[in-house]
Amino acid sequence: MKRLFLQEVVARDGFQNEKPFIDTEDKIALINDLSHCGYAKIEVTSFTSPKAIPALRDAEAVMAGIQRQPGVEYTALVPNVRGAERALGCCLDEANLVMSVSDPHNRANLRMTREQSFAQLKEVIGVIGQASIAVNVSLSTAFGCPMQGDVRLDEVLAWIERFAEQGVRGISLCDTTGMAYPTQVQALAQQVRDRFPSLQLTLHFHNTRGMALANTVAALQAGVDRFDASLGGLGGCPYAPGASGNVCMEDLVHMLDLMGHHTGIDLDRVLAASARLPGLVGHDTPSQLLKAGRRLDLHPFPQQAHALARQVSDTPLERAQ
Amino acid sequence: MKRLFLQEVVARDGFQNEKPFIDTEDKIALINDLSHCGYAKIEVTSFTSPKAIPALRDAEAVMAGIQRQPGVEYTALVPNVRGAERALGCCLDEANLVMSVSDPHNRANLRMTREQSFAQLKEVIGVIGQASIAVNVSLSTAFGCPMQGDVRLDEVLAWIERFAEQGVRGISLCDTTGMAYPTQVQALAQQVRDRFPSLQLTLHFHNTRGMALANTVAALQAGVDRFDASLGGLGGCPYAPGASGNVCMEDLVHMLDLMGHHTGIDLDRVLAASARLPGLVGHDTPSQLLKAGRRLDLHPFPQQAHALARQVSDTPLERAQ
Numbered sequence: 213m214k215r216l217f218l219q220e221v222v223a224r225d226g227f228q229n230e231k232p233f234i235d236t237e238d239k240i241a242l243i244n245d246l247s248h249c250g251y252a253k254i255e256v257t258s259f260t261s262p263k264a265i266p267a268l269r270d271a272e273a274v275m276a277g278i279q280r281q282p283g284v285e286y287t288a289l290v291p292n293v294r295g296a297e298r299a300l301g302c303c304l305d306e307a308n309l310v311m312s313v314s315d316p317h318n319r320a321n322l323r324m325t326r327e328q329s330f331a332q333l334k335e336v337i338g339v340i341g342q343a344s345i346a347v348n349v350s351l352s353t354a355f356g357c358p359m360q361g362d363v364r365l366d367e368v369l370a371w372i373e374r375f376a377e378q379g380v381r382g383i384s385l386c387d388t389t390g391m392a393y394p395t396q397v398q399a400l401a402q403q404v405r406d407r408f409p410s411l412q413l414t415l416h417f418h419n420t421r422g423m424a425l426a427n428t429v430a431a432l433q434a435g436v437d438r439f440d441a442s443l444g445g446l447g448g449c450p451y452a453p454g455a456s457g458n459v460c461m462e463d464l465v466h467m468l469d470l471m472g473h474h475t476g477i478d479l480d481r482v483l484a485a486s487a488r489l490p491g492l493v494g495h496d497t498p499s500q501l502l503k504a505g506r507r508l509d510l511h512p513f514p515q516q517a518h519a520l521a522r523q524v525s526d527t528p529l530e531r532a533q
Numbered sequence: 534m535k536r537l538f539l540q541e542v543v544a545r546d547g548f549q550n551e552k553p554f555i556d557t558e559d560k561i562a563l564i565n566d567l568s569h570c571g572y573a574k575i576e577v578t579s580f581t582s583p584k585a586i587p588a589l590r591d592a593e594a595v596m597a598g599i600q601r602q603p604g605v606e607y608t609a610l611v612p613n614v615r616g617a618e619r620a621l622g623c624c625l626d627e628a629n630l631v632m633s634v635s636d637p638h639n640r641a642n643l644r645m646t647r648e649q650s651f652a653q654l655k656e657v658i659g660v661i662g663q664a665s666i667a668v669n670v671s672l673s674t675a676f677g678c679p680m681q682g683d684v685r686l687d688e689v690l691a692w693i694e695r696f697a698e699q700g701v702r703g704i705s706l707c708d709t710t711g712m713a714y715p716t717q718v719q720a721l722a723q724q725v726r727d728r729f730p731s732l733q734l735t736l737h738f739h740n741t742r743g744m745a746l747a748n749t750v751a752a753l754q755a756g757v758d759r760f761d762a763s764l765g766g767l768g769g770c771p772y773a774p775g776a777s778g779n780v781c782m783e784d785l786v787h788m789l790d791l792m793g794h795h796t797g798i799d800l801d802r803v804l805a806a807s808a809r810l811p812g813l814v815g816h817d818t819p820s821q822l823l824k825a826g827r828r829l830d831l832h833p834f835p836q837q838a839h840a841l842a843r844q845v846s847d848t849p850l851e852r853a854q
Contacts, residue, residue: 320835358832391828393791394750421828422740422784422821425747429715451832452825463743470714500743504773507712507742511679511772514641 215474217252217438218465219414222489223274224255224289225458226446228265230493236270238492240277245485246443247281250476255308255440257288259295275302287348291322292332296339306346306381309333313371314357317388321352330374337378348382349375350416354400356391358451365400372408382412384440387427389451390420394430401434416440417459419498420452424459425467432473439464443482444489444497462486462501470507479506536795538573538759539786540735543810544595545576545610546779547767549588551814557591559813561598566806567764568602571797576629576761578609580616596623608669612643613653617660627667627702630654634692635678638709642673651695658699669703670696671737675721677712679772686721693729703733705761708748710772711741715751722755737761738780740819741773745780746788753794760785764803765810765818783807783822791828800827 223243227234239257246254256278262269271288280286287306290299299307311329312318318326337347353360354368372383385400397415404413415431415438417424428439445460465477489497544564548555560578567575577599583590592609601607608627611620620628632650633639639647658668674681675689693704706721718736725734736752736759738745749760766781786798810818 316834356828359834361829361831390825393788393828395792419743420821420825421787422781423746423788425744426750426788429747429750455821455825460743466742467714467744467747471716500741500776504711504741504776507677507714508682510682513637513680 214437215476216468218250218461218475218477219253219255219287219438219440220246220249220251220443220461221255221416221440221458222246222443222446222461224258224268225440226442226444227493228258228267229448229457230267230446232494233267234492236273236277239270239274242485242488242492243274243278245481247279247284248478249481249485250478251284252438252476253285253287253306255287255289258291259288259298260291261294272298272302275304285346289350290336290340293335293339296336299345300339300343304345306348307336307340308348308350308384309336309380310350310352311371312352312357312388313368314353314360314363316359317353317357320359326371333375334378337380341379346382347378347380348384348412348414349380350384350386352386352388353391354385355387355393355396356389358389358391365403368400369403369407372404372411376408376411380411382414383408384414384416386416387418387424390418390423390455390457392417392427393423394426397427398430398434401431401436405435412438414438414440418447419445419456419459422456424456425464428459428464428467432471441465444486444499444502446489446493446497456498460497460499460501462499466501466506535758536797537789539571539782539789539796539798540574540576540608540759540761541567541570541572541764541782542576542737542761542779543567543764543767543782545579545589546761547763547765548814549579549586550769550778551588551767553815554588555813557594557598560591560595563806563809563813564595564599566802568600568605569799570802570806571799572605573759573797574606574608574627576608576610579612580609580619581612582615593619593623596625606667610671611657611661614656614660617657621660621664621666625666627669628657628661629669629671629705630657630701631671631673632692633673633678633709634689635674635681635684637680638674638678641680647692654696655699658701662700667703668699668701669705669733669735670701671705671707673707673709674712675706676708676714676717677710679710679712686724689721690724690728693725693732697729697732701732703735704729705735705737707737708739708745711739711744711776711778713738713748714744715747718748719751719755722752722757726756733759735759735761739768740766740777740780743777745777746785749780749785749788753792762786765807765820765823767810767814767818777819781818781820781822783820787822787827 257271285305290307441461441464442458447458578592606626611628762782763779768779
């Protein structure tokens with residue numbers, strides 16, 4: 213089984229939706245913990261306007277405060293040239309740009325047509341590229357748009373091609389509202405890998421309709437080796453209150469480890485960090501692993517069955533516990 | 534894509550864990566609704582001792598009260614000869630027998646060694662077989678035991694063989710506490726299908742650690758065509774309070790439909806039935822689909838973006854909604 217690359221998005225994609233402001237020091241402490249978990253990449257923050265996303269208004273302070281670990285890339289969302297200029301002072305390893313491949317979602321989310329977004333991101337790529345910082349482009353609604361419905365596969369490929377021509381290092385296919393399903397994921401991922409073999413391809417799943425881990429299995433079969441996920445599954449979906457959002461990192465890593473893949477992740481450390489999230493955000497998270505424990509976190513034999521069991525068993529109970 | 538067979542277990546596996554007693558008339562009304570959803574099989578109740586599982590103490594009344602639909606099989610759990618005798622008066626299409634393939638779980642759950650369980654179930658098969666009722670055996674902890682840990686694949690195969698020799702029609706491999714993972718599922722399902730091609734094989738997944746739909750994808754790849762699931766995901770896990778239990782029927786059907794499989798299920802009817810569950814059991818269910826809606830349940834364009842979007846868009850907004 214090959215090496216997989218896990219990318220932690222909780223500090224950006226997760227925290228951006230949280231209502232109470234999370235203290236800068238708490239963000240820094242969490243990211244410092246995450247830096248020891250074995251991630252390939254950590255999305256630290258977003259250089260969007262503090263008015264648009266007040267939860268991440270401390271982008272510069274967080275970038276300046278974290279202790280970086282060798283082998284971990286630190287990325288941040290950069291929406292426009294203004295954001296790029298702010299980011300340049302922060303020693304990013306990568307800038308993560310974003311637009312939607314569906315027209316209505318791009319207009320609703322970014323207040324621009326897709327062509328306007330592309331023109332703006334081209335400028336950002338120019339600014340970022342001059343500083344020799346890698347560029348990733350996250351394509352939202354790559355598996356479906358909550359306003360438009362299906363998004364044509366050839367349209368997704370066309371947008372990837374336009375960004376590849378701009379020399380970006382990577383593309384993330386984002387299942388923004390959990391519309392991806394396994395056969396679709398396998399088909400799209402296979403085509404992207406065949407047509408753009410040198411692009412760093414990330415799949416970014418949401419678990420809105422419960423399919424994120426099934427989609428991961430399908431992506432693995434198409435040879436994908438890089439996945440975003442969010443500690444504790446933090447990160448909501450504005451179109452489905454109460455539903456799950458980003459796929460939960462610990463649930464994903466747990467499955468990948470069991471399947472024999474080499475994730476490089478220290479799951480104990482991830483779980484310990486996840487257990488601190490409710491204290492930071494003021495509510496429970498959708499983490500399944502935090503509630504159920506790992507597969508081989510065993511349980512004692514129930515006491516009430518002990519007496520009878522001792523009579524009927526021909527093997528010492530202790531061996532089974 | 535081939536025909537899949539979906540089997541609804543909410544009325545037995547779901548309701549048996551609910552504390553407040555669900556009225557017999559409510560059970561009958563729900564099962565009558567479920568009979569029009571396109572299921573291959575419905576598990577109606579359990580002929581266990583009313584003292585052991587008071588929630589299902591009305592087994593005879595429920596069996597007598599439901600209106601059966603042609604094409605749907607009605608099954609019930611039959612734990613022992615006493616239960617078999619009760620079941621014989623109820624015109625079952627199938628009796629579902631159960632034991633664990635792991636020793637400590639069988640002792641904890643059924644208060645018997647596995648050999649004692651096997652001997653007892655052989656007697657039940659004799660009684661049931663004389664009445665020409667089909668027999669299914671559900672093997673609990675087939676993918677792992679919460680007290681013992683891993684369960685050897687050859688041990689699972691050996692138990693299947695012993696029941697196959699008794700002439701049972703079907704075997705269910707039950708992931709009782711959500712320990713199954715995709716590569717394991719594919720390996721075990723493939724071996725069972727290869728060695729016992731004439732057995733009706735059901736996979737019964739729990740979503741305790743989020744992997745139920747991923748495991749389903751793996752099982753499909755091994756050629757499995759029959760799955761248990763529970764309306765609304767009802768059915769808990771005593772070893773992980775707050776964690777998910779049985780895989781949610783509507784979430785499963787939604788994915789299978791999207792993948793192009795023929796389930797025969799009317800998802801609208803399933804969702805309508807699921808929406809009534811909180812009223813019956815007094816709490817929310819883990820259904821993701823009930824919160825998020827189906828993949829193509831589209832959302833209107835956000836009002837606050839309307840004005841700007843109309844200015845910047847070169848296509849009529851209405852086309853995109």
